[in-house]
Amino acid sequence: MNWYEIWAELWPTLIAIGIILAVVPVVGLYATFVERKLAAAVQDRLGPNRVGPFGLFQAIADGIKIFLKEQIIPSHVHTFIYMLAPCISLMTAMFALAVLPYGPTPVNYFGGLRFIVMPGLDISLLIMFAISSLSAYGIILGGWASNNKYSLYGAIRSCAQFISYEIPMGLSVIGVILVAGSMNIETIVASQGSGDGISGWNLWWQPLALIIFFTSALAETNRLPFDLPECEQELVGGFHTEYGGIKFVLFFLAEYTHVVTVSFLTTLLFFGGWHFPGVPSEVTASYGILALQMLVLLVKVCGVVCFIMLLRWALPRFRFDQLMGLAWKGLIPLAMLNLVFLAVFESLGWHRWPLAVLSVLLFVAAGYWSAWQSQSFVRKASVT
Amino acid sequence: MSTAETPVAQVEKKQKKKTVQWGDDPKIGFVEALYLPAIAGGIATALKHAFFKKRSTAQYPEQKPEMPPNYRGVHRLNRDEEGRVKCVACYMCQTACPANCIEIIAAPAPQDDPKWANRDKFPATFTIDELRCIYCGMCEEACPVDAIELTSIYDLTGMSRQEMIFDKEKLLSVFDETSKAGLDPVRTNRGALGPASEKSMQSTDSPPPPGRGKHG
Amino acid sequence: MSTVFVNDIEVEVGPRDNLIQAARAAGVEIPHYCWHEALSVVASCRMCLVEVGEKKPDGTIAMGPKLVPACQTPAKPGTVVKTETAKVKTGQQMTLEFLLLNHPLDCSICDQAGECYLQDYTYKFGKAQSRLNEPKVQRLDKYHIGEQIALFTDRCVMCTRCVRFTREISGTAELQVVARGSVEEIDVFPNKPCNNKLAGNVVDLCPVGALCSKDFLYKKRVWWLKSQKSVCAGCSTGCSIEVDQNEDHVYRLRPRANPLAQGHFMCDEGRFGFKYVQSTNRLSGPTSKSIATVGVAASAVTKFNGNVAGKLFQPADLAVVDHWPAAIQEAREKIKAAVDSSASSFAAVFSPMMSVEEAYLLASYLKGLNRNVKLLMGPVPVVGEDDCYPKNVNGSAPTAEKTKFTIRAEKCPNRLGVEKVLKHFQGALVPIEDAIQGAHGIQAWYFVGGYATPDDSIGWVSPSIAKATEPAKLLIVQDIFPSVLSKRADIVFAGAAFTERDGTFINHSGLAQAFRAATRPPQASRADGRILNELCLRQGLYNTEFLRKEIASKIPSLESLSVGDLGVHGVELHQLVGAHL
Ligand code: SF4
Numbered sequence A: 001m002n003w004y005e006i007w008a009e010l011w012p013t014l015i016a017i018g019i020i021l022a023v024v025p026v027v028g029l030y031a032t033f034v035e036r037k038l039a040a041a042v043q044d045r046l047g048p049n050r051v052g053p054f055g056l057f058q059a060i061a062d063g064i065k066i067f068l069k070e071q072i073i074p075s076h077v078h079t080f081i082y083m084l085a086p087c088i089s090l091m092t093a094m095f096a097l098a099v100l101p102y103g104p105t106p107v108n109y110f111g112g113l114r115f116i117v118m119p120g121l122d123i124s125l126l127i128m129f130a131i132s133s134l135s136a137y138g139i140i141l142g143g144w145a146s147n148n149k150y151s152l153y154g155a156i157r158s159c160a161q162f163i164s165y166e167i168p169m170g171l172s173v174i175g176v177i178l179v180a181g182s183m184n185i186e187t188i189v190a191s192q193g194s195g196d197g198i199s200g201w202n203l204w205w206q207p208l209a210l211i212i213f214f215t216s217a218l219a220e221t222n223r224l225p226f227d228l229p230e231c232e233q234e235l236v237g238g239f240h241t242e243y244g245g246i247k248f249v250l251f252f253l254a255e256y257t258h259v260v261t262v263s264f265l266t267t268l269l270f271f272g273g274w275h276f277p278g279v280p281s282e283v284t285a286s287y288g289i290l291a292l293q294m295l296v297l298l299v300k301v302c303g304v305v306c307f308i309m310l311l312r313w314a315l316p317r318f319r320f321d322q323l324m325g326l327a328w329k330g331l332i333p334l335a336m337l338n339l340v341f342l343a344v345f346e347s348l349g350w351h352r353w354p355l356a357v358l359s360v361l362l363f364v365a366a367g368y369w370s371a372w373q374s375q376s377f378v379r380k381a382s383v384t
Numbered sequence B: 001m002s003t004a005e006t007p008v009a010q011v012e013k014k015q016k017k018k019t020v021q022w023g024d025d026p027k028i029g030f031v032e033a034l035y036l037p038a039i040a041g042g043i044a045t046a047l048k049h050a051f052f053k054k055r056s057t058a059q060y061p062e063q064k065p066e067m068p069p070n071y072r073g074v075h076r077l078n079r080d081e082e083g084r085v086k087c088v089a090c091y092m093c094q095t096a097c098p099a100n101c102i103e104i105i106a107a108p109a110p111q112d113d114p115k116w117a118n119r120d121k122f123p124a125t126f127t128i129d130e131l132r133c134i135y136c137g138m139c140e141e142a143c144p145v146d147a148i149e150l151t152s153i154y155d156l157t158g159m160s161r162q163e164m165i166f167d168k169e170k171l172l173s174v175f176d177e178t179s180k181a182g183l184d185p186v187r188t189n190r191g192a193l194g195p196a197s198e199k200s201m202q203s204t205d206s207p208p209p210p211g212r213g214k215h216g
Numbered sequence C: 001m002s003t004v005f006v007n008d009i010e011v012e013v014g015p016r017d018n019l020i021q022a023a024r025a026a027g028v029e030i031p032h033y034c035w036h037e038a039l040s041v042v043a044s045c046r047m048c049l050v051e052v053g054e055k056k057p058d059g060t061i062a063m064g065p066k067l068v069p070a071c072q073t074p075a076k077p078g079t080v081v082k083t084e085t086a087k088v089k090t091g092q093q094m095t096l097e098f099l100l101l102n103h104p105l106d107c108s109i110c111d112q113a114g115e116c117y118l119q120d121y122t123y124k125f126g127k128a129q130s131r132l133n134e135p136k137v138q139r140l141d142k143y144h145i146g147e148q149i150a151l152f153t154d155r156c157v158m159c160t161r162c163v164r165f166t167r168e169i170s171g172t173a174e175l176q177v178v179a180r181g182s183v184e185e186i187d188v189f190p191n192k193p194c195n196n197k198l199a200g201n202v203v204d205l206c207p208v209g210a211l212c213s214k215d216f217l218y219k220k221r222v223w224w225l226k227s228q229k230s231v232c233a234g235c236s237t238g239c240s241i242e243v244d245q246n247e248d249h250v251y252r253l254r255p256r257a258n259p260l261a262q263g264h265f266m267c268d269e270g271r272f273g274f275k276y277v278q279s280t281n282r283l284s285g286p287t288s289k290s291i292a293t294v295g296v297a298a299s300a301v302t303k304f305n306g307n308v309a310g311k312l313f314q315p316a317d318l319a320v321v322d323h324w325p326a327a328i329q330e331a332r333e334k335i336k337a338a339v340d341s342s343a344s345s346f347a348a349v350f351s352p353m354m355s356v357e358e359a360y361l362l363a364s365y366l367k368g369l370n371r372n373v374k375l376l377m378g379p380v381p382v383v384g385e386d387d388c389y390p391k392n393v394n395g396s397a398p399t400a401e402k403t404k405f406t407i408r409a410e411k412c413p414n415r416l417g418v419e420k421v422l423k424h425f426q427g428a429l430v431p432i433e434d435a436i437q438g439a440h441g442i443q444a445w446y447f448v449g450g451y452a453t454p455d456d457s458i459g460w461v462s463p464s465i466a467k468a469t470e471p472a473k474l475l476i477v478q479d480i481f482p483s484v485l486s487k488r489a490d491i492v493f494a495g496a497a498f499t500e501r502d503g504t505f506i507n508h509s510g511l512a513q514a515f516r517a518a519t520r521p522p523q524a525s526r527a528d529g530r531i532l533n534e535l536c537l538r539q540g541l542y543n544t545e546f547l548r549k550e551i552a553s554k555i556p557s558l559e560s561l562s563v564g565d566l567g568v569h570g571v572e573l574h575q576l577v578g579a580h581l
């Protein structure tokens, strides 16, 4: 590989990185804006509407305000780690974006045009998981360095939560990998293509995996109903109690970046990525079609983001034991069973449609079992 | 019934009463155990509010709220019919104030001023720290002559702490403003007032009080 | 002694007690206005009406048919008093309704509110409603009734306590009842205001807010005043008083009944003469010629003025450097050096304003350094002659046995106490004026002042003292006001006035009374006991009870102080050790 080739590969990468670096904060800021507007709508309010038309500049005003805030470093913190923690948080969150395709990339990406920082990586999904588990460090270190018991509680909770929910998440994704036969996200998306643009989505034969994945992903992002590491009523602010100004914003951005990542993953893995009825499936060099496919992807992602935000106002927060119980007693066994069924089907080469029915049956059986458990527990408790 | 119970049963009952009462976990039925219906319900509620309910936001500076007439806002010091400060400097409000934010300095009313002829004592200064005040209305409850009142002015702002300390003139000007604007608190004139601030209870046609003018 | 039954409670009472006192002994309150322990009985207010009966030897009780005034009924053996029957209660209600007929009820502006017997009795014994429909009789206030007192005529309940006081205690008889019936009122003769030297007492005597002190008028509502039992430092009578204070500002002094000291009253000189303690001229902290001392921030002066607008909101005085340790240390070293070089040329001058404890601390310390140190008695202020009351019709003093109150010429509270201490430590009492005759050879001085000389630039220092101390090598002054000496002194200790100190005063008759600090000394000044305690390097805090016991064990003539706590009335020295007086 000569210098020219290296450069030819490097400059699109640099541009892609640059775009991500530039876009992420803006997306983060506007995600807060959207979230506030959405929250306001759900709560019969108007939301921010003073700065700019429809309050559109509110996000910018907030950004400026937060940058101009006084930087307070409490005297009791471990300064170095305290400063490092938000950086780690955001950094890992952004790393995960490196393997996400934002649109279909032509096979010959050396031509320059592409929508991914690390194209053609065969283990991109694995990398994604490897990196995103690192983000737990940001929170744990932040909570620990704050030298504040609430922060530490938040950090410990988040630690336990991360460890627990990585398992069902991984298990549910293995199903998708099995179906596609690859850990390359681009390949996984491509495998969901079909003539009609919709019947190939993994969603159809992996509904249970989708639920498990999405639930675990929510827990990984610390979003409601799983935001126990920062729940205000119990822990003041959780791991970010001692953080303010720009340092807090880094944590915040990381959270929103995670939301975006999770939405992308959900879309790419289960909702067919850029496949949609009426949109050509094949990756062509036609810019118009590329743009259309990208638009489809982004719309789907936005839909998922909005759904996550909506969930926040639809569900109450879990209790910590419920949270743990859900992972260990509910999601993990279900994900395992689901995986076994899938593996059997795949290895025997059967048609996948029955899997959907099996998923539903599994889910119903789990619900029934859980209800029976709870009933019998209550019964037992009332006898004694 | 209790007489029919054996002593042992009674003892047991007593002991049972003493033990900790645990709240039962709610019974979870099949549908609840599935979670999804509940989640769907939650989302449906959220969406219903998002799309079909009227927004209740009031656009504040343009759209002023209607204050209930018994709202307790900024204080005012009332004037009597002759325009003097109605307060007789009895210190009742200062005594009653739980926030300790009223400070009065009393003085004998100006003896040579005919305007003050029928008053003995008046507040030389009257200061309220509106920032320290908790707007409880105790002062107004305590005042025997209905001199201090809380108006429905709620938007009290200032650029410094000093300007939030209202003196007598400022408090009187609040009275002038609110009474001109017809914003008298509902509590105004809730009953007959004490003789210390009102016109004397004496009817004009009765003979002058004996003793007056002899040595006065 | 006779046995009386009050509401079925059996009590022993003295032969001269009336039924109010008997009831008091039984813990029963009989409301009363006109009766006062120190005044004659007139039974005019009818507030004390009770049912009275007699317990026959055979045990039967015969109650009288009508209500009788308790103040006028002597407590004979076997008397039965009932204060809670319906008859008595109705009587009380009707009396109060009657007293309130023309009462203006301007409690909101009345200085008495909070300590008014009309309020209290109406609350306890009265009824809520008046049946009067006619307009109330209104009368004009009489500010001219006295220099120190004002009469709010329509608040008067015509108990005539004030009138009887001017007749029986002061003997000056300025106050009179004029007119009769519903228009009767208290007044003075034209151009003969009530200005005698005991006039302030009528304010305390007045059970309602009719007579008010002009000095205290509208200054503070009484429920904010905190009282401390103390002793007046105005003269050697040593009247027991209450010091009423709020936020370190003394608002008034009130006499405290003490049969051992002065009785029930106090003179106006003492009552209003305490103002010097809050003079702005006070020494504000320790100063020394050799250490650069900085006065306390001027804002602290506002503390004296008490009622300064916005005081509530002023920031607290900023912390200032405490110069006391350095000043005391320096004084101690200089005293030691001076005594070591020549003990007999070191003299300490004790003031009769000092407490026994302070005199003891200083004397024992100096004599402990060297027996030859001179202890001198400072100037004892004497003004005119003892002023005895009640005056005769021609204004002259009464005979000794008829005297009810004496304002003494000796204008200091503790000459006797300080003298006893000095006599003990030195054998003989040497007044300073004697010591500075001719070539006295004294090189080093420790002066204690504390006299009430707020406006005087020379202070209490006589020219001869000023001259005698001019060549001094060391001059230490402990005082409350600047004087020629303090201006010249090497070290000045800012001490405290009597309302700011704890200690013992021994009055003219040898009654040792405790006075207690009601307020804190202004700015950086300190209670003298505390200064001396530190100067003498004594362990622990300055504690009067502990010191009194120590003094009693060391000084035989002060043995009575061994009780430590002198109680509210004090302890008479000659009771125990009369021989030493
Ligand atoms: S409203 Fe309450 S807190 Fe405010 S001044 Fe009146 S009594 Fe004080």
Ligand code: SF4
Binding pocket: B086, B087, B088, B089, B090, B091, B092, B093, B094, B104, B139, B142, B143, B144, B145, B146, B147, B148
């Ligand atoms: S209670 Fe009323 S009359 Fe009394 S001081 Fe306060 S405002 Fe004045």
Ligand code: SF4
Binding pocket: C103, C104, C105, C106, C107, C108, C110, C111, C112, C113, C114, C116, C117, C118, C119, C155, C208, C209, C210
């Ligand atoms: S004398 Fe007593 S009752 Fe009368 S106005 Fe004064 S406080 Fe009120």
Ligand code: SF4
Binding pocket: C155, C156, C157, C158, C159, C160, C161, C162, C163, C186, C205, C206, C207, C208, C210, C211
């Ligand atoms: S002025 Fe006071 S003391 Fe004198 S008669 Fe009237 S109520 Fe009694």
Ligand code: FES
Binding pocket: C031, C032, C033, C034, C035, C042, C043, C044, C045, C046, C047, C048, C049, C069, C070, C071, C072
């Ligand atoms: S106290 Fe007895 S009549 Fe007045």
